[in-house]
Amino acid sequence: MSFEITSEFLEKLTELIADNNEKEIFSLFKDVHYADIAEVLDEVNFDEAIYIIKLLESEKTSEILTELDEDTREKILDNLSAKEIADEIGEMDSDDAADIIGELSDERQATVIKALEDDELAADIKELLSYEDNTAGALMAKELVKVYETWTVAGCMRRIRGQAKDVTRVHSIYVVDKEDRLVGRLSLKDLIIAKSDQKIADIAKPKVDFVYVDEDDEEVAKIMAKYDLEAIPVVDNNNVLLGRITIDDIVDVLKEEADRDYQLAAGLTEDVDSDDSILHLTRARLPWLFLGLIGGVGAFIIMEGFQDVFSKYAALFFFTPLIAAMAGNVGVQSSAIIVQGLANDDVKGSINSRLLKEMLLAALNGLILAIFLFGFVWIYEGKMNTALAISVSLIVVIIVAGLIGTFVPLFLNKRGIDPAIATGPFITTSNDIFGILIYFLIAKLILGI
Amino acid sequence: MSFEITSEFLEKLTELIADNNEKEIFSLFKDVHYADIAEVLDEVNFDEAIYIIKLLESEKTSEILTELDEDTREKILDNLSAKEIADEIGEMDSDDAADIIGELSDERQATVIKALEDDELAADIKELLSYEDNTAGALMAKELVKVYETWTVAGCMRRIRGQAKDVTRVHSIYVVDKEDRLVGRLSLKDLIIAKSDQKIADIAKPKVDFVYVDEDDEEVAKIMAKYDLEAIPVVDNNNVLLGRITIDDIVDVLKEEADRDYQLAAGLTEDVDSDDSILHLTRARLPWLFLGLIGGVGAFIIMEGFQDVFSKYAALFFFTPLIAAMAGNVGVQSSAIIVQGLANDDVKGSINSRLLKEMLLAALNGLILAIFLFGFVWIYEGKMNTALAISVSLIVVIIVAGLIGTFVPLFLNKRGIDPAIATGPFITTSNDIFGILIYFLIAKLILGI
Numbered sequence: 034m035s036f037e038i039t040s041e042f043l044e045k046l047t048e049l050i051a052d053n054n055e056k057e058i059f060s061l062f063k064d065v066h067y068a069d070i071a072e073v074l075d076e077v078n079f080d081e082a083i084y085i086i087k088l089l090e091s092e093k094t095s096e097i098l099t100e101l102d103e104d105t106r107e108k109i110l111d112n113l114s115a116k117e118i119a120d121e122i123g124e125m126d127s128d129d130a131a132d133i134i135g136e137l138s139d140e141r142q143a144t145v146i147k148a149l150e151d152d153e154l155a156a157d158i159k160e161l162l163s164y165e166d167n168t169a170g171a172l173m174a175k176e177l178v179k180v181y182e183t184w185t186v187a188g189c190m191r192r193i194r195g196q197a198k199d200v201t202r203v204h205s206i207y208v209v210d211k212e213d214r215l216v217g218r219l220s221l222k223d224l225i226i227a228k229s230d231q232k233i234a235d236i237a238k239p240k241v242d243f244v245y246v247d248e249d250d251e252e253v254a255k256i257m258a259k260y261d262l263e264a265i266p267v268v269d270n271n272n273v274l275l276g277r278i279t280i281d282d283i284v285d286v287l288k289e290e291a292d293r294d295y296q297l298a299a300g301l302t303e304d305v306d307s308d309d310s311i312l313h314l315t316r317a318r319l320p321w322l323f324l325g326l327i328g329g330v331g332a333f334i335i336m337e338g339f340q341d342v343f344s345k346y347a348a349l350f351f352f353t354p355l356i357a358a359m360a361g362n363v364g365v366q367s368s369a370i371i372v373q374g375l376a377n378d379d380v381k382g383s384i385n386s387r388l389l390k391e392m393l394l395a396a397l398n399g400l401i402l403a404i405f406l407f408g409f410v411w412i413y414e415g416k417m418n419t420a421l422a423i424s425v426s427l428i429v430v431i432i433v434a435g436l437i438g439t440f441v442p443l444f445l446n447k448r449g450i451d452p453a454i455a456t457g458p459f460i461t462t463s464n465d466i467f468g469i470l471i472y473f474l475i476a477k478l479i480l481g482i
Numbered sequence: 483m484s485f486e487i488t489s490e491f492l493e494k495l496t497e498l499i500a501d502n503n504e505k506e507i508f509s510l511f512k513d514v515h516y517a518d519i520a521e522v523l524d525e526v527n528f529d530e531a532i533y534i535i536k537l538l539e540s541e542k543t544s545e546i547l548t549e550l551d552e553d554t555r556e557k558i559l560d561n562l563s564a565k566e567i568a569d570e571i572g573e574m575d576s577d578d579a580a581d582i583i584g585e586l587s588d589e590r591q592a593t594v595i596k597a598l599e600d601d602e603l604a605a606d607i608k609e610l611l612s613y614e615d616n617t618a619g620a621l622m623a624k625e626l627v628k629v630y631e632t633w634t635v636a637g638c639m640r641r642i643r644g645q646a647k648d649v650t651r652v653h654s655i656y657v658v659d660k661e662d663r664l665v666g667r668l669s670l671k672d673l674i675i676a677k678s679d680q681k682i683a684d685i686a687k688p689k690v691d692f693v694y695v696d697e698d699d700e701e702v703a704k705i706m707a708k709y710d711l712e713a714i715p716v717v718d719n720n721n722v723l724l725g726r727i728t729i730d731d732i733v734d735v736l737k738e739e740a741d742r743d744y745q746l747a748a749g750l751t752e753d754v755d756s757d758d759s760i761l762h763l764t765r766a767r768l769p770w771l772f773l774g775l776i777g778g779v780g781a782f783i784i785m786e787g788f789q790d791v792f793s794k795y796a797a798l799f800f801f802t803p804l805i806a807a808m809a810g811n812v813g814v815q816s817s818a819i820i821v822q823g824l825a826n827d828d829v830k831g832s833i834n835s836r837l838l839k840e841m842l843l844a845a846l847n848g849l850i851l852a853i854f855l856f857g858f859v860w861i862y863e864g865k866m867n868t869a870l871a872i873s874v875s876l877i878v879v880i881i882v883a884g885l886i887g888t889f890v891p892l893f894l895n896k897r898g899i900d901p902a903i904a905t906g907p908f909i910t911t912s913n914d915i916f917g918i919l920i921y922f923l924i925a926k927l928i929l930g931i
Binding site for chain 2: 064194259260263280281294295299300306308314321323325326329330337348351352353379381387393394457458
């Protein structure tokens, strides 16, 4: 079933565009899904993309626009007139329309909204743009099927035939009172099964999940995932029904959240993908690398402070990358477990019990690793006291690294800061410095230098 | 709207259970969502959980069971008889039923399936259990609404009233020919809007997305996300309709995939959460730490090989943690970008062009960082040639680290291996060793030793 973009397809398309063969281009795209056409537009050159957008009917191009990469879309919109954009927007659901208008400059936003033929859509878009980013309001669509509790099933069916035409997918029918306050819901199935003279109030389910318009979108995602909802109505503080959020929008929220956590863990400060410019990628990567550089300079200063012991115990210095690596890895592991647990709401119990558990865990892991390291150093270097000093230090370093990795994200979370920033380079760098410092202090103590 | 588990609630519950006050417990849970009750059961002690499960009606407990943590569920199922489990299973959709039966021992599976009263469900479960893990077949449910193309709208409505009762959510009505082969689809909305004497074949949409039963579940997730589908039918190789997959199952697949990638990047080999036992957590963490230990020993051996230069250029050795950290961080950054790009299907162009871009990017980042490091070393140590040697090495190390980080996941992906295993400790460790080796070789060259 899936459509593959082949080089033959692209060549043929380029040829047809060069020949201005509109009829053939139409038939080429006839049965192709808009999400696939969007991928084609990301592949072809810019003039060709504009040509195709202007050629195809706006019912299709409006869908294509919503699927395009943001960069490609921005370039295409720059080349369309406000009227042309308004025509595209006019075909979209209000949430997609608001998202795309939101990407335009303030001035252009006003012109495009003015050019819209549908006054209701214009008002909806203005409303949606007024909500803060990452809230339920910014995520919801205004399109929904709404019935009054006083209607009958038959009357309801008649009216729904009208409303449903504008709503791509009817998940639930929302029941409101005469002040438009949400009082219940119905499924289409309930309506089909009901007798036609029944009152809506009698067949509606009075228990209906909803979210407030200023709720955080990640919270909405959690609620919808937890209660297996496919759509959730959004209300204001007076319970007046404002819109609805559907699960496909939530899939996007979850994906973005996962991507961001992953990128933070990998040391990327901005949302980047591999096709971004070198400058954009540098902006995302350099800050973390710079942090690593500072950490490395810190480690240098510590080691220099211990350089007197070098003549006698050079081997100590050769193990610093090992110590730093272990401190970093343990820190990342324990912080990742906490960050993921916090994201899934299943970190229970007190911080102290967490730290105690991590200490036992790190001690166990550290002991096993230290036994191996002890064996290696003893056999390789032939000095038991050096081997002992390095191995004991390793255990302590691992315990401290685990405690830092556990404590920092829990602490940040308590302070209302996203704990995901604690993973990756941040933990690695601080653990490098602490690890090397502890290592030398303990080794000195054991070796009596 | 959301239910909070308070300590008062738990205390009251414990008291009521001790008093065996069934009536009060019923009323306590009356309006509580099953997903919330599942959370309560994860909190209370084991005997209380069993008591509650046995008390509440199976319509509710079957839903609760599907929401429980796997560990809690396993313990509860161990304490129920085959008949009791069969009663719970009987209330579930076939996909949830198969998932839960799949967690039992082979022997117990057979007993429970035999104890099922509904033969059709038993056959469905057996079929679902026969599909391989992580395929569309293992994910799908057998419940769906199916109509024959020869039916009329009125006839169809009558029959749907029957079928729809078993299907929690009707996304699409699937149209099949007389051999049960999928030929189209309809929405409930289409049916409501149509005239009652129209033939199904005339109003059905002939273009219907579907997946084959042996398709990989992550691929199904990609298709559903790309085409914004809320449900997708599953067919066998003869296009016979077997079941359907709904978006809520896909949300779980996406979450699991994101969690796994995140855990691999953080150096965790198994799916763990912070409440797992210390032994389980050790099993997930120790292998990666051991890899780090081997890497550290490798770095030790390299540094020992260069120890003759130590007397004159001790500072070189004090920068090894910095070099290792930078090599590791750059490697993780570039591999993470590639891994994420591969997951989102947007890594385009050849491997060579990727490597060239990464080389330029790493060179730019390396140059900026090297200038700072050069300044620091020159001022702090007062030796320009040492400063130069360290800074130039840093640039080369960063470039090589970036290339390894880019190449390894691309290479693994070409070989059909999950590129996510290349992130985290694997890249960090190999880059540590390469980085330190390159660093000493170049420093030696520049310093002429």
